Amino acid sequence: MxxxxxxxxxxxxxxxxxxxxxxxxxxxxxxxxxxxxxxxxxxxxxxxxxxxxxxxxxxxxxxxxxxxxxxxxxxxxxxxxxxxxxxxxxxxxxxxxxxxxxxxxxxxxxxxxxxxxxxxxxxxxxxxxxxxxxxxxxxxxxxxxxxxxxxxxxxxxxxxxxxxxxxxxxxxxxxxxxxxxxxxxxxxxxxxxxxxxxxxPAAEAVQAAKTSLADGVRSVFADLRGGWREFVSRQWLWVVVAQFSLLVLAMQAAHGVLGPLVAKEQMGGAAAWSAVLAGEAVGMLAGILVTLRLRPSRPILVATLMTLPTALPYLLIGISAPLWTVVLGAVVMGICFDVFGVLWNTTMQREVPPEALSRVSSYDALGSLMFGPIGLMLAGPAAILVGARSALLGCAALILLASLAALLFPGVRGLRAPDPATEAQAPVEAV
The missing domain is CATH 1.20.1250.20 (MFS general substrate transporter like domains)
Structure with missing residues (x-):
């Protein structure tokens, strides 16, 4: 317990x-x-x-x-x-x-x-x-x-x-x-x-220490190749990062441009959007209490399922739902993202060798964020072409489709957390 x-x-x-x-x-x-x-x-x-x-x-x-x-x-x-x-x-x-x-x-x-x-x-x-x-x-x-x-x-x-x-x-x-x-x-x-x-240290780092300065650049690329091998060897890892590249694209467009635009023109201005952001913040705080208790046997499956409700506030704004429902949707979004984040980081820290963990996390960050600027660039033209509310519905659909597609992969559904009874290791010792 x-x-x-x-x-x-x-x-x-x-x-x-x-x-x-x-x-x-x-x-x-x-x-x-x-x-x-x-x-x-x-x-x-x-x-x-x-x-x-x-x-x-x-x-x-x-x-x-x-x-x-x-x-x-x-x-x-x-x-x-x-x-x-x-x-x-x-x-x-x-x-x-x-x-x-x-x-x-x-x-x-x-x-x-x-x-x-x-x-x-x-x-x-x-x-x-x-x-x-x-x-x-x-x-x-x-x-x-x-x-x-x-x-x-x-x-x-x-x-x-x-x-x-x-x-x-x-x-x-x-x-x-x-x-x-x-x-x-x-x-x-x-x-x-x-x-x-x-x-x-990683084997690549040990070898890099023995090389001359002239070989420094090559040693860095050797380290990056080693990190890439660790990254692509785990299906659950690269699939969810690919999923998040599309989620971040949609969220940058929706959160950065389309949501504030609809709030300004049709929902009462900055006060309405501030209420949505406040709801998300409340959800983020509540989500931590959930993650302190939640111990799923299939953490990546649960984490990926948590990304489905994150489309809720964009869907509600898109269908002209009342503001209070959008705020509640933002609370749900905040909770879901916190649950995802804790389960994701914990699983990476358990499954990736310590000597490669930072390199793998850098690939995670780069892959997840790389399409964000594209979302920002596309948001304005999309609002003009189809309207901001319709564009928000498109963002919600992209989030749902990307999340459902990730669930098709057995590595995402099947990865199991270690048995808590056998997971404990010797305490971390200070030096």
Missing amino acids: HSYRRDLAMLRDRNFTLLLVARTISVLGAAFAPVALAFGVLALPGATARTLSVVLTAEALPMVVFMLVGGVIADRLPRHRVMMIAESLNALAFLALAAMMLIGWTPLPALAAAAAFSGVSTAILFPALTGIVPDVVEADRLQTANALLGLGTNISRVAGLVMGGMTVVLIGAGWALVVSGLMFALAAVLVTALRLRPVP
Whole structure:
């Protein structure tokens, strides 16, 4: 039997608590950043939407380009050191942006360069985050650890969006960016304090250490090939990542453009869309309580089934349902995505060898997110061509079809979780 008391007992583990607090503070800083950066850039003399687009693109492109390299780095080096470097880079990036805005020296190339550093840090950080959890907790506590980390993340995201906007209004975007940078710096300090057992390096990394500098690029590609072999050798893994590439395409179009457009024109404006987002946030918090109790024998099957109801708010908006039903649909979406996320991360951490986990998670992130910009680009023309509500129905249909298609694969339906009675391993030892 699992109990909330036993789950919360994990907080007595020094390493896990340090990781939880560091991650929660880092996400709070990241939630501050978009509001502060957007309003800070748009407030600059002569700034336009194009100026903001350049800065945000400069941040987004390195994140995509360096994601796979981030996976290689996190599998070669101690992951808590990699996280410390990434958090420190983020702190430097946002403190540099803050300094430029506070002193009034804001050339666009300098703003873009600082934003690019933030993108690189995210690419380095994300693969290490997935890989470090098995380094911190025992195998039979992975799902609980992921759920508690998700709880801290969700609280920080909601609080950060509110507090970030208030900070911009009260003391200005530049100082809000200072707060964000200091949060990243604090997260870096906390991660540095982790004391973890060494993880055996991948064979590719051992070989890379013996090569000359001239062979460095080839060694990186060798590591990427090794990670790719691990990725494609598991049907459930590549199928669900392919599914999510289509889900993210549809959700970027619906959440980023079509939903706000319908809310503005037909549902009462920003207040209506804010209610939908608030419903999603409530669902994300409630979903963590579900995942602390849920222990399915077929985790990927359950996780994939959870993606079907995520089409609900788009379907309801598309058929002109009352706002309160759309909000309830958003609550369901938030719960389902949290359940999916915890089951997905836990299964990857159990099934993928530790020495390849960060590289595999980088392929997961890249594959899942790569079509998102296409969704944003297609949303506007689709709204003009068929209407925003009809386009939202199309997004809902794409989510449903992609999820049902994933369920056709035996690897998705058949993967079983290990028996809890035999899963427990020796406790993670500090060094």
